[in-house]
Amino acid sequence: MNPCTTPAIVLRRRDYADFDLILTVLTQDHGVRTLIAKSAKKSVKRFPGILEPFAGLKIVFRPGRGKGLPVLTEADLVKSHTALRSDIQKTAYASYWSELVAIWLEEGQSQARIFELLDFVLDGLSDGTAPDALLSLLFQMRFVGYEGLRPILERCACCRKTIEAMPQHQFCIDLSRGGIVCHQCPMPCDVHLKLGKGTLKQLLWMAHGDLSTALRVRFGPSTLAEASQFLEAFVPYHIGRMPKSLDFLRRVRKSAA
Numbered sequence: 143m144n145p146c147t148t149p150a151i152v153l154r155r156r157d158y159a160d161f162d163l164i165l166t167v168l169t170q171d172h173g174v175r176t177l178i179a180k181s182a183k184k185s186v187k188r189f190p191g192i193l194e195p196f197a198g199l200k201i202v203f204r205p206g207r208g209k210g211l212p213v214l215t216e217a218d219l220v221k222s223h224t225a226l227r228s229d230i231q232k233t234a235y236a237s238y239w240s241e242l243v244a245i246w247l248e249e250g251q252s253q254a255r256i257f258e259l260l261d262f263v264l265d266g267l268s269d270g271t272a273p274d275a276l277l278s279l280l281f282q283m284r285f286v287g288y289e290g291l292r293p294i295l296e297r298c299a300c301c302r303k304t305i306e307a308m309p310q311h312q313f314c315i316d317l318s319r320g321g322i323v324c325h326q327c328p329m330p331c332d333v334h335l336k337l338g339k340g341t342l343k344q345l346l347w348m349a350h351g352d353l354s355t356a357l358r359v360r361f362g363p364s365t366l367a368e369a370s371q372f373l374e375a376f377v378p379y380h381i382g383r384m385p386k387s388l389d390f391l392r393r394v395r396k397s398a399a
């Protein structure tokens with residue numbers, strides 16, 4: 143197999159042996175890949191301090207020998223995203239999104255839409271073009287939507303009646319049914335999660351269309367908190383794993399409040 147050249151985002155990095163690094167990257171054309179960067183800590187000429195978490199790169203990698211990991215042979219920096227490593231709240235959000243991608247996507251499965259989405263929200267987080275929490279709502283809604291796990295918010299997940307046909311303004315969430323349930327249907331066990339009708343409509347609006355346009359939606363502080371609490375429960379439940387970085391994100395947000 144020939145070497146592959148592709149845009150890539152660093153999801154995580156760890157040290158290996160004395161001088162090597164193991165990188166998990168999301169590539170534009172070849173999905174998630176775990177690569178070894180040999181002598182990366184020694185050779186400042188080949189990779190001059192650019193193999194950092196959340197950096198956007200253009201990389202070249204080749205298959206490993208035998209059962210060995212594919213080898214990173216070249217990398218050029220496209221976006222350094224320095225702010226994502228110097229601001230603890232931004233680090234926490236970027237870590238959460240990167241971990242979701244790394245744990246959910248299968249190695250090598252091409253996911254150009256998720257690459258475009260992650261690239262978009264990391265740019266926004268780095269440049270401060272939208273509130274961090276709003277970018278996280280956009281990321282989570284689109285991420286589960288692309289993977290066929292979008293929450294049912296336009297109708298009751300139990301009786302299927304549309305929210306427009308119901309007089310109530312608050313809806314309980316039933317995670318196991320995948321969405322909201324109305325007052326006429328059996329109450330879910332976990333009743334602490336609730337969404338107002340306005341929040342539902344805003345989340346639905348974010349689920350479709352152009353990414354920049356989706357960010358024009360305006361959330362007040364309480365609806366933003368309500369929507370964040372909902373998605374940060376819904377997404378781990380449906381991907382079947384609790385990302386470690388979500389706990390970190392919650393602690394960082396709490397100490398900032």
Ligand SMILES: [Zn+2]
Nearest residue numbers: 298301324327
């Ligand atoms: Zn119902």
